[in-house]
Amino acid sequence: MGSLTLTNVTKSFGTTEVITGVDLHVNDGEFCVFVGPSGCGKSTLLRMIAGLEDCTGGEIAIDGKRVNEVAPAKRELAMVFQSYALYPHLTVRDNMGLALKQAGFAKPDITKATDRAAGMLSLEPLLDRRPAELSGGQRQRVAIGRAIVRTPKLFLFDEPLSNLDAALRVATRIEIARLHRELAATMIYVTHDQIEAMTLADRIVVLRAGKVEQVGAPMELYNDPANTFVAGFIGSPQMNFLKAGALGMRSDTMGLRPEHLTISREAGQMAGKVSHVEKLGGETLVYVHVEGQGLLTVRLFGEHSFTVDETVYLTPDAPRAFHFDANGLRLR
Amino acid sequence: MATRIPLSRSIAAHTVLIAYTLISLFPVFVILINSFKSRKAIFSDPLAIPTPETFDLIGYATVLKQGDFFQYFLNSMIVTCSSLFFILLFGAMAAFALSEYRFKANTLTGLYLALGIMIPIRLGTVAILQLMVAGGLVNTRTALVLVYTAQGLPLAVFILAEFMKQVSDDLKNAGRIDGLSEYRIFFTLVLPLIRPAMATVAVFSLIPIWNDLWFPLILAPAEEVKTITLGSQIFIGQFVTNWNAVLSALSLAIIPVLVLYLIFSRQLIRGITAGAVK
Ligand SMILES: Nc1ncnc2c1ncn2[C@@H]1O[C@H](COP(=O)(O)OP(=O)(O)OP(=O)(O)O)[C@@H](O)[C@H]1O
Ligand SMILES: [Mg+2]
Numbered sequence: 022m023g024s025l026t027l028t029n030v031t032k033s034f035g036t037t038e039v040i041t042g043v044d045l046h047v048n049d050g051e052f053c054v055f056v057g058p059s060g061c062g063k064s065t066l067l068r069m070i071a072g073l074e075d076c077t078g079g080e081i082a083i084d085g086k087r088v089n090e091v092a093p094a095k096r097e098l099a100m101v102f103q104s105y106a107l108y109p110h111l112t113v114r115d116n117m118g119l120a121l122k123q124a125g126f127a128k129p130d131i132t133k134a135t136d137r138a139a140g141m142l143s144l145e146p147l148l149d150r151r152p153a154e155l156s157g158g159q160r161q162r163v164a165i166g167r168a169i170v171r172t173p174k175l176f177l178f179d180e181p182l183s184n185l186d187a188a189l190r191v192a193t194r195i196e197i198a199r200l201h202r203e204l205a206a207t208m209i210y211v212t213h214d215q216i217e218a219m220t221l222a223d224r225i226v227v228l229r230a231g232k233v234e235q236v237g238a239p240m241e242l243y244n245d246p247a248n249t250f251v252a253g254f255i256g257s258p259q260m261n262f263l264k265a266g267a268l269g270m271r272s273d274t275m276g277l278r279p280e281h282l283t284i285s286r287e288a289g290q291m292a293g294k295v296s297h298v299e300k301l302g303g304e305t306l307v308y309v310h311v312e313g314q315g316l317l318t319v320r321l322f323g324e325h326s327f328t329v330d331e332t333v334y335l336t337p338d339a340p341r342a343f344h345f346d347a348n349g350l351r352l353r
Numbered sequence: 354m355a356t357r358i359p360l361s362r363s364i365a366a367h368t369v370l371i372a373y374t375l376i377s378l379f380p381v382f383v384i385l386i387n388s389f390k391s392r393k394a395i396f397s398d399p400l401a402i403p404t405p406e407t408f409d410l411i412g413y414a415t416v417l418k419q420g421d422f423f424q425y426f427l428n429s430m431i432v433t434c435s436s437l438f439f440i441l442l443f444g445a446m447a448a449f450a451l452s453e454y455r456f457k458a459n460t461l462t463g464l465y466l467a468l469g470i471m472i473p474i475r476l477g478t479v480a481i482l483q484l485m486v487a488g489g490l491v492n493t494r495t496a497l498v499l500v501y502t503a504q505g506l507p508l509a510v511f512i513l514a515e516f517m518k519q520v521s522d523d524l525k526n527a528g529r530i531d532g533l534s535e536y537r538i539f540f541t542l543v544l545p546l547i548r549p550a551m552a553t554v555a556v557f558s559l560i561p562i563w564n565d566l567w568f569p570l571i572l573a574p575a576e577e578v579k580t581i582t583l584g585s586q587i588f589i590g591q592f593v594t595n596w597n598a599v600l601s602a603l604s605l606a607i608i609p610v611l612v613l614y615l616i617f618s619r620q621l622i623r624g625i626t627a628g629a630v631k
Contacts, residue, residue, distance in 0.1 A: 073526050094532030106523035110545055123532035 023084065023174035023207035024049045025070065030079035032065055032231075039065050041231040042079070047209065047224075052201050054218045055211045056254065057228035063211045066228070071100050071207065074196040074331075083174060094123065098175040099168035103183055105160045107152040113163050114139075120171045138169040141200065158189040162196070164317050169200065176208040182217065190214075197221065197331050215257045249349035252276045258306060261317045263337070265344065272344035272352050278322035279306065281338040284327075289334025293317070295327045309333055381607070388412050388600035395596055405620060412597030415588075416605065420599075421576060425584030430609055432494050436501035440558050441551055443502070444509025445517075449539050451510070452517040453525070463514065469507030474500065477566060485572055492575040492630050499567050506560040516550035517543065552617040559617075563610050581606050 025047040032040035039062045047053045055063045068074045070081060072093035074293045081088055088096050099120070107116050117138060118131040126134075139145050152160055161181060168176055178197075182190045198221055201208055212218055218225055219239045227234040227242065227250070235247045239255075246252035252260050258279050265275040268290070283289070284307060293311035307319040307327050317335065327333065344352040358366075386402055387395045394407035401407070416422050450461045473480075481500060482491075490496040520543050528538040544551070569583040585606070588598040 068526070071526070071530060073529060093526075093529045098530070100522035100527065100530050102527060104523045106521060106527040108524070108528075108542065110541065119533075120531040276606055 022049060025175060025207065026067075026080075026082040026085070026210070028080040028082070029164065030066070030069065030081060031077045032069060032074065033077045039231050040069070040077075043228075043231075043233055045079075045226060045233065045236065047207060049207055050205045052208045052221055052223045054212065054222035054225045055209065055228055056213060056215075056218045056335045057234075059213065059256075061228045062231040063113075063213075063228055064179055065208065067100075067211050070175070071098060071177055072096050094120075096175070097171075097173050098177060099171055099173040100177040101161075101168050101181045102178065103163050105152070105164045105184075107160060107163060107167070109152055111165075112149050112151055113144065113155070116152070116163060119168045120167070124171075128245070134170050134172075138166045141169060141203070142166045142196065152199060158185055158193065161185060161193060165193075165197070165200070167336050169204070172204075172206075174207065176206055178208065178210040178212075180212055182212070182214070194221065211253075217323070219255075225255070227254055233347040246343065247351050249274060249345050252343055252345075252351075258318050258320065260343075263314050263317070267313050268337070270344070272347040273347040274349070275337070276343035276345060277337050278341070279318040280322075281341045282317065282319045283336045283338065284309070284319045284321065285334045285336070286331075287334065289336040291335045293333060293335060295329055295331045295333055297329065298327050300324060307333075309335060311335065365476045367427060384600050386524070386605040386626075389599070390597075392597055396598075409597070412595075412599075412601030413605075415595065415598040416601045419587070421579070422581075422584060422602070424577065425579050425581045426605070426609070428494060428578055429563060429580040429606075432497045432501065433559060433609075433613075435494075435498045436505060437555055437558060438563050439498065439502040440505035440509050441555060444506050444554065445513050445544060445547070445551065446539070447506070447510045448513035448517050449543060452514045463510075466510045467507055471505075474504045478567070478571060481573060490572075492573050492578055494573065494578050497547050497568055497578075497580070500572065501562045501565075505554075505562070508555045508557065513547065513550055513556050516547045520546050555617045556614060559610065559613055563606075 025043040025045075028042050030040060030043045031134060032039065043066060055066065057063050065074060069076055072088070072091060076089055082099075083096060100117070107113075108119065111119065114135055121131045121134060135148075136145075139148055142165060144162060144166050146158075147155060152163070155163065162182070165181070181197075182193055185193060194217055195329065197208075197210075200293060201221075210217070222239050224236060225239055225242055226236050229250055235242060235251045238243070242251055242255045246255065249262060253262070253276075256278060261277045261279060261282065263275045263277060266271045268275065283340045291311050291314065293309040293314075295307060295312045296316065297308040299306040299308075302324075303322070305321045305323070305325045305327075307321065309317050309319060311317055319335065346352055360370075383399065387399060389403040389409065389412075390407045391409035391411065394401070394403070403409075410553075411506070447466060451459060485491050486498045490499070501553070524542055524546075525538050527540050533541070564582060565580075566582050566586070569580045574583065581602070585599060587604040588595040588602065
């Protein structure tokens with residue numbers, strides 16, 4: 022109960038086209054993550070699914086039924102916002118129960134649903150407080166609880182964790198993953214955090230300038246990117262793009278993940294100078310400036326000491342490289 | 354306030370503010386003390402505090418004996434409060450529509466509504482009078498309320514629209530997804546968040562309405578609908594002015610404005626917005 026189909030959906034604000042034709046099918050129970058650079062239209066697309074923005078063209082269907090003309094409240098979905106958007110004048114309990122109250126449910130049913138959701142997120146001690154009396158993390162949990170209460174067909178999340186600190190972000194991320202398993206609900210999640218996308222998603226949709234660049238499971242995108250944009254966007258630190266001609270290859274661009282470059286002080290294919298070293302404990306990132314190629318990132322496991330300005334040699338792990346043509350499309 | 358202000362600057366600032374307060378309050382203070390003095394005492398030493406010898410309630414007695422004075426008071430209250438209510442209600446609604454919905458001629462409508470700020474409504478007095486005569490509204494409080502609402506709306510729409518734009522979209526959208534009507538979103542989510550702006554608009558609109566002499570004189574000079582400003586004029590004659598009565602009437606007229614102001618300024622300070630959105 023809760024599949025979503027977008028057919029050639031477009032959106033313009035005045036003359037600027039923000040979404041330029043998106044086709045997408047999200048299966049029932051799937052966790053689908055939208056990623057893309059800032060301003061590419063992720064939030065706009067999500068708001069269109071929610072019914073908060075009209076479509077300029079195309080069709081949105083939930084469970085196979087066209088919903089373009091259906092009001093947000095009637096689409097049976099719930100949305101969690103980056104800014105929490107709790108009702109300041111209502112207690113946590115009333116915040117969570119409002120949607121059911123509006124839908125005309127009986128009081129005992131509302132209480133039951135609210136208590137169930139509060140139990141899932143350990144919100145019981147907070148039920149009688151107002152949003153002003155909660156911490157940021159608690160507010161976001163309440164906002165998630167508010168979404169759960171109504172057992173929607175579709176959960177929509179718009180960067181729900183980006184206002185939280187790092188530790189809380191991890192905890193809440195795990196909580197969302199657990200909820201997805203327990204509720205087996207369809208979730209659509211917007212983020213520009215790599216880790217959130219990779220760890221939560223069943224499928225990732227990479228957007229650029231209002232268009233879908235590639236759709237696939239996280240590892241599919243990682244191991245088999247369709248173009249330089251996806252290759253550069255998925256994976257952190259970012260993939261290195263080398264000018265293949267300089268290395269005697271026939272493709273235009275060679276993409277190489279930072280862990281697939283070996284570094285040596287003695288000999289290698291390319292000579293370069295260390296320009297910066299980042300030690301993260303478990304791994305070390307070495308940034309090497311190579312003449313004609315620019316700054317390349319090398320990822321080493323464990324601790325290594327390189328000094329800035331030291332000369333080093335890099336060797337690409339050729340079989341693991343990705344090759345792209347002049348338009349950035351993958352050559353297979 | 355995290356930053357510490359140096360003591361010297363703090364003292365300087367307070368000196369200036371206190372001086373300004375004293376200067377502003379001085380006329381009010383003079384009116385108040387003189388309203389409690391006998392006629393002779395007012396003229397012999399206007400700045401003296403009333404003493405047992407000079408203390409006299411004759412002014413208040415005259416004003417209260419003047420029969421309809423309480424009625425004038427009531428008229429002013431009714432006219433001011435109704436006008437404020439309509440200014441805030443319609444102003445906020447128009448501002449919400451202008452800031453929330455995208456429609457053709459949105460900017461144009463906004464400009465048109467703001468035009469009233471620049472054109473004094475008194476320029477249209479003759480037309481307004483003709484309109485009121487045609488509508489049979491001359492010598493009614495309704496006439497005054499209508500005019501004052503029209504007079505207050507442009508500034509109200511202008512200020513409130515700016516504040517409405519700052520209300521979080523997410524909050525309104527959350528309401529829409531939860532099935533609240535646009536009216537519920539407006540009244541229960543947006544209005545409470547812009548209460549400080551509403552209070553500001555209320556204070557700005559309140560004073561000119563309460564003090565206005567022009568429109569009561571033209572549109573509603575009849576005894577039973579006179580406002581207090583117009584009512585007080587009877588004590589100011591062409592040849593003799595009953596200063597005791599005038600000063601007492603003015604002193605009394607301060608009270609309601611003060612009360613209204615206190616109500617609104619409490620709203621100015623109170624912030625229930627904290628915690629709604631980050
Ligand atoms: N109401 C609007 N009127 C005009 N343009 C808009 C409006 N809302 C969004 N846009 C434009 O649409 C584009 C996409 O915006 P959107 O908010 O969907 O980006 P996003 O992918 O969510 O970015 P971010 O990651 O920064 O949240 C942006 O270029 C933005 O300027
Ligand atoms: Mg966004």
